[in-house]
Amino acid sequence: MxxxxxxxxxxxxxxxxxxxxxxxxxxxxxxxxxxxxxxxxxxxxxxxxxxxxxxxxxxxxxxxxxxxxxxxxxxxxxxxxxxxxxxxxxxxxxxxxxxxxxxxxxxxxxxxxxxxxxxxxxxxxMIAISFNGIDTLFKYAQLLKETLLEIEDDDQKSIKQFIHYCHLQDDIAEDQISKVESEYHCHTPIWWYTAPYFMNSMLNYGLRLMDVDVIINMRFFIRDLNQRIEKLYHEQQSSNKIMAPFQLFRGQALSVGDFDKMKQTKGGFVSFNTFLSASRNSQVSFENFARSSAIHNPNLVGILFVINIDPSLCSTLSTSFADVTNEGFFEDCEEEILFTMHTVFRIDQIQHIDDDDTDRLWQVDLTLTGNDDHDLNALTGHIRQGFHWATGWLRIASILMALGESSKAEQLYNSLLEVASSDEDRANYNHQLGSVYYNMNKYSKALSSYERSLEIRKVALPPNHPDLATSYNSIGNVYRNKGDNSQALSWYQQAIEIRKLALPANHPDLATSYSNIGSTYEDMGDYSTALSWFEQSLEIRKVALSADHSDLPATYDNIGAVYYKMGEHTKALSWYEKALKAREKVLVPDHSDIATSYNNIGVLYYSIGEYSKALSFLEKAHEIDRKALPPNHPHIAQSKKNIENIKKKL
CATH class of the missing domain: 3.40.50.2300 (Response regulator)
Known part of the structure; x- marks a missing residue:
C-alpha cells in the first residue's frame, strides 16, 4: 500500500x-x-x-x-x-x-x-524508472541527486518543518508522526526507510512525481539516508565483507509502457530514481514481488532484475551500496542490499520466464555502471555544463524547468520566497520566478517578478553591479517577446552600459547582450544591422568560450537565420551546417540541440523546394524531439506539422 x-x-x-x-x-x-x-x-x-x-x-x-x-x-x-x-x-x-x-x-x-x-x-x-534516449528525466537524474545532497541546512529545524508538513496531510497516522518527531535520532535512517511507516512511501511518491513539497520537506532525510549508506559501504569495503563478484535480485512490477521502454533501451542505461533495495535471495524476490505482481494484476509485467556487481571495480562506481541486514526494521529474511539514490545500470539481457500461470514474467540482467563508463559520461557531461551557473535550490528549479515542469518550478520559487532571509535571496528568487513565467509565456507576470527583483537590487547593490545588467537584460527579453522592440532596445542598452563598465571586453555576458540586440533588429526586419550585432557576439564567444560550448552553434544558427530571411540560402545553409557539425562533435546523437540543427536545415530545404531532403532532416529532428523533450513541448507539435506539410508536397 x-x-x-x-x-x-x-x-x-x-x-x-x-x-x-x-x-x-x-x-x-x-x-x-x-x-x-x-x-x-x-x-x-x-x-x-x-x-x-x-x-x-x-x-x-x-x-x-x-x-x-x-x-x-x-x-x-x-x-x-x-x-x-x-x-x-x-x-x-x-x-x-x-x-x-x-x-x-x-x-x-x-x-x-x-x-x-x-x-x-x-x-x-512507485519507484520512478527512467531510460536514456527515451525519458528526459534520465539526463538530469544524476545532477538532481548531486544537487539535493549538496544542500545544507539546520537538521533540527528541518525535522520540525517536516513534522509540521506531515500534520497538514490527511492520510498519515498521528501516532506515526509523533513517533518520527520523538524518535528520529534514536534509529538510523535505514531503519526508518525500511520501517512499515509512511517515510518510505512518501519519499518514493515525491521523487516519482517530482513533488516539490515532499522533496523540500524530506531533503534532510534524503541526505541522511544517502550518507548512512555511503558510510556503511566504506566500512564494509574496508573490512572485505563484499569482495568476489556477486549477483543481487529485485522483483517488481512494471507497467506495460515502462517494459516496452526497457526493451527499446536494451544495451543502454536505466536509472532507478530513488533509493533501490535488492536481495541476495532470488526465490523471495521472484515469488513475492515479480511473479505475484504478474498473476494478480493483468495490467502489469512481473520483472526479476538480476544485478551483476564486480567489487573490484568499486573504486570507479558512482553509486554506493550496503548490506543493511543489521540496520533494517525487520529481522532480515531477504538479505537486503540498499543502493544510494539514482543508481544507474546498463541493461544487458532481457529474456522471458516460462510460467504455467502467466505469460507476463521476464528476467532483466543489469550491470552496475562506474565513473569510467564513457557512454554514461557523454550523456551527463553536457548536462552539467548547462547548469554551471546555479547551485542548490536554484539548480533544482532549473532542472524542473528543463523537465517541462514549469508549474513545479514556480511552486518551488514561491516556497523559497516565503522563507528567504536576505535581499540577495529575495532578488534571486524573484528573478528566477520571472524566468519561469517568461518560459510559460506569461509575460505580465514575468515583468512583475523581474521588476520586484530589480527594485531590491537597486537598493542593495552599487549602480554598476552586473546583477543589475542581468535584470535589465531579462526585462528587455520580455518586451521583445511582447513585440515592443523600442522598449526592448532601451533595456538592452542599459544592460550593455553596465556590462562594458563592470566586465572585461570579452566577457560572455557582453556577447549575450549583443546577441539580444541582434535578435531585436532581426525581429524589426533590419537584417544587416542584426547581422552586425550577431557577428560581434560571435567574435567574443570565439575568444571567451570553449570550443564545445553550446552558445557557439547557437550563434551560428542566429547568423544562418538572418541569411535565410535575407534570401541568401547558400550562406544560410553553410551556417546551419556549421552549427550541426559543432554539435555532432560534442553531443550525444539524440540531444535536442541536434534536433534544432536538423529542423533548421529541413525548413531551409523545404523553402527552396527540395522536399525529399527536407523530409529526411525534419523526420530526424522529430524523432529526437519525441525522445528528448516532454510530450507537451511545442517543438514536437511544430515538427509534426512541418512533416505533414512536406508529405503533401511529395
Missing amino acids: SQHSLLIWLDANINESEDDYKAALHELRCIIASVATFTDVRECLDFLSKIKNKKVVMIVSGSLGQQIIPEIQEWPQLESVYVFCGNQSIHEKWARQIPKVRGVHTQIDPILKALQIDHENCARA
Whole structure:
C-alpha cells in the first residue's frame, strides 16, 4: 500500500474495545496508516462509493464478504480483498470466482504478512524508472541527486518543518508522526526507510512525481539516508565483507509502457530514481514481488532484475551500496542490499520466464555502471555544463524547468520566497520566478517578478553591479517577446552600459547582450544591422568560450537565420551546417540541440523546394524531439506539422 491507500475492515462482530481487535488494528495501521472499520454493509458501501482518489484494500468477514464483494468487485477504487472467516473451505468456493480476492484466512497473521508483501510491492511499483534516449528525466537524474545532497541546512529545524508538513496531510497516522518527531535520532535512517511507516512511501511518491513539497520537506532525510549508506559501504569495503563478484535480485512490477521502454533501451542505461533495495535471495524476490505482481494484476509485467556487481571495480562506481541486514526494521529474511539514490545500470539481457500461470514474467540482467563508463559520461557531461551557473535550490528549479515542469518550478520559487532571509535571496528568487513565467509565456507576470527583483537590487547593490545588467537584460527579453522592440532596445542598452563598465571586453555576458540586440533588429526586419550585432557576439564567444560550448552553434544558427530571411540560402545553409557539425562533435546523437540543427536545415530545404531532403532532416529532428523533450513541448507539435506539410508536397 502506498501513502495514498486506505484499508476498510468490514465485520459485523468488530469490537474495537477488545484486546484482540486493538492489537490487530495496531498492526494494520503499521502497514496502512488509514484504516476504517464497519459493522454494517450499507454504511460501508456508502463510504466506499465516495472514494475517488485512493486505492482501497478490504478485509471482510466470510458472510458479509459473500454479500458485498460480488457487488463491488468491478469498482476501480477496490484494489484487493482478504476474507477473514471461521470456515475457510466454505468461503473459498465463492472467493475463487473473484480475481480481487487475494486469500481466505482463519487467522489475522497470514493477512498481515500478505498485506506487508503488498505494501512492499506497491512501494516498488512507485519507484520512478527512467531510460536514456527515451525519458528526459534520465539526463538530469544524476545532477538532481548531486544537487539535493549538496544542500545544507539546520537538521533540527528541518525535522520540525517536516513534522509540521506531515500534520497538514490527511492520510498519515498521528501516532506515526509523533513517533518520527520523538524518535528520529534514536534509529538510523535505514531503519526508518525500511520501517512499515509512511517515510518510505512518501519519499518514493515525491521523487516519482517530482513533488516539490515532499522533496523540500524530506531533503534532510534524503541526505541522511544517502550518507548512512555511503558510510556503511566504506566500512564494509574496508573490512572485505563484499569482495568476489556477486549477483543481487529485485522483483517488481512494471507497467506495460515502462517494459516496452526497457526493451527499446536494451544495451543502454536505466536509472532507478530513488533509493533501490535488492536481495541476495532470488526465490523471495521472484515469488513475492515479480511473479505475484504478474498473476494478480493483468495490467502489469512481473520483472526479476538480476544485478551483476564486480567489487573490484568499486573504486570507479558512482553509486554506493550496503548490506543493511543489521540496520533494517525487520529481522532480515531477504538479505537486503540498499543502493544510494539514482543508481544507474546498463541493461544487458532481457529474456522471458516460462510460467504455467502467466505469460507476463521476464528476467532483466543489469550491470552496475562506474565513473569510467564513457557512454554514461557523454550523456551527463553536457548536462552539467548547462547548469554551471546555479547551485542548490536554484539548480533544482532549473532542472524542473528543463523537465517541462514549469508549474513545479514556480511552486518551488514561491516556497523559497516565503522563507528567504536576505535581499540577495529575495532578488534571486524573484528573478528566477520571472524566468519561469517568461518560459510559460506569461509575460505580465514575468515583468512583475523581474521588476520586484530589480527594485531590491537597486537598493542593495552599487549602480554598476552586473546583477543589475542581468535584470535589465531579462526585462528587455520580455518586451521583445511582447513585440515592443523600442522598449526592448532601451533595456538592452542599459544592460550593455553596465556590462562594458563592470566586465572585461570579452566577457560572455557582453556577447549575450549583443546577441539580444541582434535578435531585436532581426525581429524589426533590419537584417544587416542584426547581422552586425550577431557577428560581434560571435567574435567574443570565439575568444571567451570553449570550443564545445553550446552558445557557439547557437550563434551560428542566429547568423544562418538572418541569411535565410535575407534570401541568401547558400550562406544560410553553410551556417546551419556549421552549427550541426559543432554539435555532432560534442553531443550525444539524440540531444535536442541536434534536433534544432536538423529542423533548421529541413525548413531551409523545404523553402527552396527540395522536399525529399527536407523530409529526411525534419523526420530526424522529430524523432529526437519525441525522445528528448516532454510530450507537451511545442517543438514536437511544430515538427509534426512541418512533416505533414512536406508529405503533401511529395
